[in-house]
Amino acid sequence: MGSFLELQTRNKNYGKILHITDTHLFAEDSGSLLGINSNASFLAVIDDIKKGDRQYDLIVATGDFVQDGSKKAYARFAEQINKFNTPCVWLAGNHDNYAHMQEVFANYQLVDNKIVLLGDNWLAILLNSQVIGQAYGFLHESELEFLHNALTEHSHRYALIFLHHHPINSGCHWLDHHILKNYEQLEKVIQKHPNVRGLGWGHIHQKQDYVWHKCKAFSTPSTCFQFKPECYDFQLSSDDAPGWREITLNTNGTIDSEVYRLKNNRFLPDISQNGY
Template sequence: MTLLPSSISQHHADYFSIIELSDLHLFNDPNKLMNGVNTADTFASVLSLVRQQRDDVDLLVLTGDLCHEPTPQNYDRLFAILDDVDIPFIAIPGNHDVTLELDNHLPFAQRRHLPVKADTRLQNCYSIATDYWDLLLLDSSCEGHSHGKIDEQTLRWLAQQLANANRPCAIFCHHPMVLIDSTWLDDYTLINAERFWEVVMPYLDRIKAIFVGHIHQEMHKINYGISVFGCPSTSLQFKPLCKDYTIDEIAPGLRWINLYNNGLLATGIKRTDTI
């Protein structure tokens, strides 16, 4: 049940419950591997965690890189799986959703990247009003590139949304707008991060947290007093604090988010080896 309404009510008396899933990297052939990892299998294992909490979760937010091979049939299969979970969901694109990566046998920096159009079911400039919070979803993907950029039209929309209300707000985006201290990955974050922070600066009191994907690892950074949280991948994980591309052996997982009626929040990570 893809979420298209602009509002959604919460199950719980005192908070709105979200599960963030990110960086699924699904292939057209579900038996295909990425760095030795079957991403369809790891996604299924993470989804089993979600199913265990089905009655407690208000919304699934998928923060990009859903398909490593961005074809309509790949998204059809993914959305059919999500429909079967029977929790409202919404998805935004990541770089792999608008880029076909070739030469995967080569080092990351030597691979070719071909631009493709995002699937029309992936959202940008989308606002969801819960009972007490506003959720703002942004597209940071750039066709044919691994880095991210939020265009000026989207930034104007964001500023307008932040100016038009005074409720607590959470922002969701694929690319982080902070450095994560992994040299190779910091080259592929949001290239206009300074512009993003300039736009949101007048509204820092509204923004309670920003949730991002892309980095395949847990992260918590604070910039201008705002918490920026990274999400583990449902596929393979990147080892933190590395100069070069390095795979971590830690299990895939999800981020859970509870947005409380009083404007506070709680969030954490759950992995498949903690079932």
């Protein structure tokens, strides 16, 4: 199965994960996307999280780290994440340059492990759904085989799976053109493995929660702009602030999670935009 990261949890009764996604950073401080300075909103999110003074066992970052493809922007992300002094694992989104990610994150000790053994009871698996040059996602046969093998080898552990693209329709017609195209294949693997208890993703810049094949499935808000829910065409939300998700993995196989958002939000998008 290749290398994996093995971590002990701070509390014997549960593990805590911080889920961050879709930061869309720039090399320059002045970089702006859809009316929001995404570097500034990311820093505000990091500051809010640190003010909460919570302790995490693992940070999972699920793609679209940068908007301009620059190594400097990836370094911005890594510098802030390293302030938590907590292991961070990551995967690529449709906007990411994978080679730049690997090079920069390695310099900051952000590990490239796609399997994490967390405490005595849990397993986190990260999947690569990136299709270079496309906004939609796809899990190649090698990724599906990797998932099946990991779940089989660690069948005594409860499993939480992460990817970038959404495998469940979001309710936004325009966004669902950019779904995980072969989500049925992912479903088949999950249905074969009852130890799968959770599935998380980013990409859709929205908070959504489901029960999918008896496991908890959820999307996490972006740290910058949010897409307006239940829209046929592209629309931005002026109501939903940048956010993050905290996940608790209980020893009995259940998952608790909660989304947090910036308070007194000053990061308002330009809602006149019709795409990016």
